[in-house]
Amino acid sequence: MSGAVTVGVYRPGETLLHRLPVGVKLAALALFSLSVVLVRSMPASWVWLGLALLAALVARTDLATLLRAARMILVLALVVSAFQWWIDGPAKAVETLVDLLALALAAIVLSSTTSVNAMLDAIVRWVGPLRRVGVDPERVALTFSMAIGALPGTVTLALETRDAARARGLGGHPRAYVTPFVVRVVARAHETGDALHARGLGDD
């Protein structure tokens, strides 16, 4: 059991950002993301990063969580920025890097201040009107939660499979690892389906 994704990001708290309604937070994140993407200037990028850090400060997001999130996005951002450096030069590359960091931090602040169930309740409320055209809001919400929950579970399976391959001295070859991993993921999906079925979730 290791790595960034296996641990839930949500930290309960009483800060302003914890108490804001989910809809307001999601709308703010959407607006923020749109602004970051649309406004193309270097000074603005630093402002976005500053705002994201300010939000993290207000939410008292712990440093370790922020660093983990930053590290994950940094790998991706560096690749993209290197590419931009090559196409558009250094200024553009730095702007992209800072923008991506700001977006990642803003997203992590939302996840650390909003429990998955609060998010699900909001989704159920918003999808509610679609009930008339045959959409089941509870089922939509359940799908979202499954997608969120599947990530740490799959990482754990990947680590277990890798260890099993190593224990048999098959560590080096991807085939020794990928095939059983896929089989186990599918098996786990069946088990989870059975468990949901047994709990009567998605029955009505």
Place this chain on the structure above:
Amino acid sequence: MPLIELDAAGVAVATPDGDRVLLEPTTLTLTEHRVAVVGANGSGKSTLARMLNGLVAPTTGAVRVDGLDVAKQGSAVRRKVAFSFTDPAAQLVMPTCVEDIELSLRRRERRAGRRRELALAVLERYGLVDKADVSVHSLSGGQRQLLALAGVLATDPDVLVADEPTTLLDLANTRRVGDLLLGLEQQLVLVTHDLDLARRCDRVLVVEDARVVHDGAADAAVAAYEASVLG
């Protein structure tokens, strides 16, 4: 106690080499408070257990719980009959403990605040309240099985079917989970390899080669099972 009836209920699956029988047509009426099912790996115990809440549909005959047919009225049956699995990792679907319990309570309680209170009360009852906001992946095996049981019991079922709930647990947790299960008010159908646990039930079914070969009081049935294995 609810009434569980198997009416010549059997399961067979088609394979390239012809039909393979997982469970021969079986007729049983279960009304006891605690019923254990014991037998070798692959004998058909799990198939029998899974039929009781419609996870596996009988291919012949019928299974009824309080008169409800599990194949035709599956969703009503599953509201009465909860099911717990050997590996709790597969059935915990939410990120934190309290959220997983809340998921079970969604149908019963629409208001989020009240639902959380109920979920915390459930965790309290199972001694997990200090883990409420902890990731389900960071729990120990014993705590995870307790949480999984709390999750299925939170819906207030009439029957709990538990498929080898203690197989992955150490001695202390086996005892803890066993005491919890045998102390339930609900009717319990317990599939297990733990013969001490089976002996504490009111009735024991021994399954061998896809059929129930012994059915009776706990001590006699467990003795018959031991004799069949040890020769």
